[in-house]
Amino acid sequence: MIDKILELAVDKFLFRFPAGLFYSDAGIWVRFEGSRARIGLSDFTQQRNGDVAFAEPKEEGTQVRLGDEVAVVETIKVNLSIPSPVGGKVVEVNNDLLPSPELVNQDPYGKGWLAVLEVEDGEAARGALKTAADYLALAKVQAEAEVRR
Amino acid sequence: MPNLPRKKVGLISCSGEELPEGTVTRRAVRKVLETLRPDDTVTLCLPLFLAGGEGERAFARYYPTIAVDGCNKRCAALATEKYSAKPAASIVVTDVAKESGCGAIGTARRLNEKGQRLAETVAEKIVEETDRLLKKKPRAAGRASGREKR
Amino acid sequence: MKRKISVVPCSGIGKSLGAAAREAAFILAEDLRPDKTKIVALSLLVMGDEEAKREVVDGEAIAIDGCKLECAAKGLACSGAAKVHKLAVFDVVRRHRGLKPEGVCDLNEDGLRLARATADEAAKIVDEVDAEGGHA
Numbered sequence: 001m002i003d004k005i006l007e008l009a010v011d012k013f014l015f016r017f018p019a020g021l022f023y024s025d026a027g028i029w030v031r032f033e034g035s036r037a038r039i040g041l042s043d044f045t046q047q048r049n050g051d052v053a054f055a056e057p058k059e060e061g062t063q064v065r066l067g068d069e070v071a072v073v074e075t076i077k078v079n080l081s082i083p084s085p086v087g088g089k090v091v092e093v094n095n096d097l098l099p100s101p102e103l104v105n106q107d108p109y110g111k112g113w114l115a116v117l118e119v120e121d122g123e124a125a126r127g128a129l130k131t132a133a134d135y136l137a138l139a140k141v142q143a144e145a146e147v148r149r
Numbered sequence: 150m151p152n153l154p155r156k157k158v159g160l161i162s163c164s165g166e167e168l169p170e171g172t173v174t175r176r177a178v179r180k181v182l183e184t185l186r187p188d189d190t191v192t193l194c195l196p197l198f199l200a201g202g203e204g205e206r207a208f209a210r211y212y213p214t215i216a217v218d219g220c221n222k223r224c225a226a227l228a229t230e231k232y233s234a235k236p237a238a239s240i241v242v243t244d245v246a247k248e249s250g251c252g253a254i255g256t257a258r259r260l261n262e263k264g265q266r267l268a269e270t271v272a273e274k275i276v277e278e279t280d281r282l283l284k285k286k287p288r289a290a291g292r293a294s295g296r297e298k299r
Numbered sequence: 300m301k302r303k304i305s306v307v308p309c310s311g312i313g314k315s316l317g318a319a320a321r322e323a324a325f326i327l328a329e330d331l332r333p334d335k336t337k338i339v340a341l342s343l344l345v346m347g348d349e350e351a352k353r354e355v356v357d358g359e360a361i362a363i364d365g366c367k368l369e370c371a372a373k374g375l376a377c378s379g380a381a382k383v384h385k386l387a388v389f390d391v392v393r394r395h396r397g398l399k400p401e402g403v404c405d406l407n408e409d410g411l412r413l414a415r416a417t418a419d420e421a422a423k424i425v426d427e428v429d430a431e432g433g434h435a
Binding site for chain 3: 162163164165166167171175176178179192194195196197199200201202222224225227228231257258
């Protein structure tokens with residue numbers, strides 16, 4: 001089943017948000033897969049921060065609380081500390097990002113995923129996240145402020 | 150018809166490595182974007198446009214564009230028309246240089262002082278066209294719109 | 300006299316990487332290997348300029364791209380060049396971790412360092428082609 005994609009246009013930039021995902025305020029998407037959550041940078045986050053040169057998730061086995069650093073992403077412009085959108089344990093990291101960090105930019109919701117976590121409390125985790133429509137509204141405000149800056 | 154944001158003018162300049170006038174186009178466009186009309190303009194990247202960049206081509210389809218070319222080969226103007234829509238205005242730096250009688254302007258790699266001044270003149274022409282396309286009252290081209298853009 | 304290798308930078312105007320690609324092309328063609336290389340404008344090539352095409356057709360070319368969108372490499376792929384060597388400033392950044400290039404018209408120090416490092420890598424490609432006797 002093809003996920004509906006919400007789109008936001010600001011100037012010449014087009015941002016996409018699959019409707020079936022959840023999103024944190026920090027712009028990290030979450031796909032729940034049973035008791036697990038696959039995470040990555042939203043299209044807005046990756047476009048805003050530029051070409052990813054290094055993407056380094058915490059190693060497998062690392063326990064993180066909601067908001068703890070779960071990855072470091074270094075772009076041409078900035079070094080980002082990625083706050084975990086859920087609490088849990090890192091059970092899988094995307095090793096394809098080592099040779100090909102540009103996957104985060106080219107396919108942020110597909111091959112550019114960062115890590116998979118075993119989630120502690122799935123219901124609480126969902127409750128703390130935004131739907132695609134709500135996140136789009138937030139991204140719109142942020143994108144317009146960015147363009148004005 | 151997509152839900153379109155506020156109207157802005159797209160500036161598309163040639164890549165311009167072969168002539169110093171090409172470098173003038175880059176300086177002029179960046180000056181307008183960053184300082185003179187940061188709220189009213191966006192740049193469209195010509196290489197990306199040519200390679201199929203959907204954001205650039207879509208923008209040029211729905212919004213007015215100004216093509217700024219170094220010479221009469223007019224790569225930026227022709228590419229915009231070919232892949233999107235005819236630009237609303239077209240500026241050719243060799244024509245502006247002839248009008249202003251500025252003489253030698255340096256190299257494609259490094260403009261001299263005359264080249265820098267020519268870039269300022271071209272930037273002013275871009276601003277005039279931008280204001281015309283957005284139906285704004287003419288203001289002194291050297292006056293920024295209030296905010297510099299990063 | 301051996302045919303020169305065409306150097307085609309992306310010269311993207313939206314990012315400092317494009318500016319670094321452009322500067323790297325100038326460093327290569329004017330400082331490091333002026334007798335062996337010649338810059339060809341990407342837009343002329345893609346728009347079908349006969350003079351630009353003549354420089355590239357059946358010869359060797361180096362595409363210097365800023366980022367992984369590879370606009371110059373894509374443009375050269377359809378140009379009739381016998382062989383296209385690809386180099387992206389983005390990859391050079393990964394080999395020089397910590398550099399943060401800024402500026403488009405005027406690159407900052409990191410941007411200039413990056414351009415120089417890219418030009419050095421491109422010069423090695425030129426030397427390899429030369430050693431293979433690869434000019435048409």
